[in-house]
Amino acid sequence: MPLFQLYAMQTPASIARAASDGSVAHSIALSIEAATITAALAGLLGIPVAYLLARNEFAGKGLIEAIIDLPLAVPHTVVGIALLFVFGRTGVVGAPVAALTGLHFWGSAGGVVVAMLYVGLPYTVGAAREAFRTVDPRLERVSRTLGAGPWGAFLRVTIPLAWRGIASGLTMSGARALSEFGAVIILAYYPLTAPVKIYDLFLEGGLRDSAAASVLFLSIVLALFIALRRLTAAQRLTRRP
Amino acid sequence: MTNAAALRVEGLRLRIGSFELQDISFDLQQGETLVILGPNGAGKSMLLETIAGFHRPARGRIEIDGREMTDAAPEHRRVGLMVQDFALFPHLSVKDNVAFGMRRRGGSRGRVDEILGRFGLEPLAHRKPQTLSGGERQRVALARALAVESTLLLFDEPFSALDPTQREELREELRDLLRALRVASIYVTHDRLEAQLLADRVGVLREGRLLQIAPVDAVFRTPADAFVARFVGVENLLDGRVVAAENGRLRIALGAAHVEARGQSLPAGSDVLLCVRAEDVLVGAEARQAGNSLAGRVARVREHGPLAIVELDCGFPLTAYVGKRQAAALGETSGGVIQVGFHPEAAHTLPR
Numbered sequence: 001m002p003l004f005q006l007y008a009m010q011t012p013a014s015i016a017r018a019a020s021d022g023s024v025a026h027s028i029a030l031s032i033e034a035a036t037i038t039a040a041l042a043g044l045l046g047i048p049v050a051y052l053l054a055r056n057e058f059a060g061k062g063l064i065e066a067i068i069d070l071p072l073a074v075p076h077t078v079v080g081i082a083l084l085f086v087f088g089r090t091g092v093v094g095a096p097v098a099a100l101t102g103l104h105f106w107g108s109a110g111g112v113v114v115a116m117l118y119v120g121l122p123y124t125v126g127a128a129r130e131a132f133r134t135v136d137p138r139l140e141r142v143s144r145t146l147g148a149g150p151w152g153a154f155l156r157v158t159i160p161l162a163w164r165g166i167a168s169g170l171t172m173s174g175a176r177a178l179s180e181f182g183a184v185i186i187l188a189y190y191p192l193t194a195p196v197k198i199y200d201l202f203l204e205g206g207l208r209d210s211a212a213a214s215v216l217f218l219s220i221v222l223a224l225f226i227a228l229r230r231l232t233a234a235q236r237l238t239r240r241p
Numbered sequence: 242m243t244n245a246a247a248l249r250v251e252g253l254r255l256r257i258g259s260f261e262l263q264d265i266s267f268d269l270q271q272g273e274t275l276v277i278l279g280p281n282g283a284g285k286s287m288l289l290e291t292i293a294g295f296h297r298p299a300r301g302r303i304e305i306d307g308r309e310m311t312d313a314a315p316e317h318r319r320v321g322l323m324v325q326d327f328a329l330f331p332h333l334s335v336k337d338n339v340a341f342g343m344r345r346r347g348g349s350r351g352r353v354d355e356i357l358g359r360f361g362l363e364p365l366a367h368r369k370p371q372t373l374s375g376g377e378r379q380r381v382a383l384a385r386a387l388a389v390e391s392t393l394l395l396f397d398e399p400f401s402a403l404d405p406t407q408r409e410e411l412r413e414e415l416r417d418l419l420r421a422l423r424v425a426s427i428y429v430t431h432d433r434l435e436a437q438l439l440a441d442r443v444g445v446l447r448e449g450r451l452l453q454i455a456p457v458d459a460v461f462r463t464p465a466d467a468f469v470a471r472f473v474g475v476e477n478l479l480d481g482r483v484v485a486a487e488n489g490r491l492r493i494a495l496g497a498a499h500v501e502a503r504g505q506s507l508p509a510g511s512d513v514l515l516c517v518r519a520e521d522v523l524v525g526a527e528a529r530q531a532g533n534s535l536a537g538r539v540a541r542v543r544e545h546g547p548l549a550i551v552e553l554d555c556g557f558p559l560t561a562y563v564g565k566r567q568a569a570a571l572g573e574t575s576g577g578v579i580q581v582g583f584h585p586e587a588a589h590t591l592p593r
Contacts, residue, residue: 138324138325142324144294145320146321147342161332
């Protein structure tokens with residue numbers, strides 16, 4: 001309902017004006033780029049963790065699962081502040097990394113990705129873990145006896161069977177990353193992602209400019225998700241006999 | 242195929258959680274089918290998984306087809322694993338399932354087709370496993386395991402999720418396939434009918450210990466102890482006492498009656514358990530030539546599939562299986578006294 005109202009308020013001219021504002025277009029592009037990188041990193045980090053959680057029982061597993069889910073429950077401004085302590089100018093990771101490599105997480109795209117990853121990762125871990133649990137471990141064992149090594153079994157049996165769940169987790173992580181505001185604004189602020197830019201416009205130009213930029217952002221994201229959905233659906237179809 | 246044993250297990254020990262295998266040793270000859278029989282929790286699946294390479298034994302040695310494999314990874318053992326519902330890869334066609342392991346081992350397209358042909362699977366080559374019948378799945382799983390030249394097949398209760406009719410059908414088919422393929426196999430189950438049908442030899446496993454391993458008939462007729470006797474379904478387990486031992490036979494008192502039985506020489510006065518299978522108990526005219534011939538009162542006649550179970554009172558309880566027609570005649574004499582007996586060779590004595 002509120003989203004429809006938002007759309008109804010806009011004219012093609014206002015949207016075109018927002019689109020022609022280089023800084024708006026730039027922020028949207030940055031959001032999409034950073035979210036894509038976030039989804040990729042979420043896959044790289046989250047899929048192995050999800051697999052370990054799905055297949056193993058160990059002491060402290062419940063605690064680890066709770067910690068992974070925690071960012072979902074913590075206000076994102078709090079996440080941002082907490083991240084500052086780790087990745088900030090004087091943070092336990094931020095300071096040595098800056099000293100050693102010159103890279104820094106404050107005011108950089110790297111910081112944006114860190115903030116996005118922190119709030120986005122739980123979705124990939126959660127969805128992939130559930131997807132892995134639906135894969136019968138006996139299939140993996142049988143594949144081992146057929147000559148597949150541990151990696152072969154994982155890549156040729158487990159991943160193909162869990163792929164739909166993993167893909168939806170990655171999409172969720174990406175979506176969460178696109179919409180993230182609180183943690184990003186506190187850890188990085190600059191460069192401006194779309195949500196931060198919209199907030200900026202709201203403070204400077206008021207409702208009119210920020211609403212136009214919002215609609216533009218939403219429309220692009222919507223088109224992106226529809227395309228993604230088509231892509232995974234098409235893959236599913238070609239897999240059938 | 243080599244001259245070495247298909248499998249040699251020596252002094253195998255390991256413990257995982259509450260499951261434990263204790264000092265398991267046995268050999269499996271080429272082409273032989275060994276059924277490991279035991280109750281749930283005996284460690285049957287654990288034994289198979291250890292042979293397949295999924296657990297590392299704490300002690301002992303595993304040799305497969307003459308090669309030392311105790312610590313080898315599963316993918317290097319050439320052991321085929323057949324599990325419940327056969328675990329065909331649901332995302333692959335029949336053909337791709339069969340070809341799964343051949344990629345690495347340099348199999349050609351022609352070889353896949355040859356194996357599909359051998360198992361009558363060409364018409365199904367492009368089907369997905371979900372669309373196959375139980376029998377077809379079984380053939381695909383066997384073809385898949387043999388495509389990588391497995392020298393040993395391990396069956397982990399593959400039929401446990403099937404309904405009885407299907408189970409019967411599939412195990413008949415499996416027996417024929419195993420006979421034709423002559424691949425060494427180990428089949429674990431808690432179902433003694435499956436053991437009787439499939440086994441050349443039977444091993445009885447209880448709480449991680451192999452209690453007896455012998456040709457199927459020996460296990461069913463001369464169980465090593467009371468647990469084995471009960472587990473293989475010996476219907477008559479009779480408490481007796483040795484009266485005398487002579488010429489390899491024992492004379493045993495069962496209440497007031499005396500019978501002859503076979504068994505190791507035991508001193509007079511020893512308490513024993515006498516095992517007699519119900520199908521070896523003879524009733525009526527036949528009983529007079531049985532060696533041990535007794536008078537028994539018919540206590541009860543019950544139907545049991547194509548047979549009938551006759552419960553008799555001979556001063557001790559005795560159960561016999563008889564045909565339906567004979568059962569009908571006995572039913573009329575219920576409460577009456579008839580002649581019953583069993584051959585001394587059919588009576589196996591266990592120390593108690």
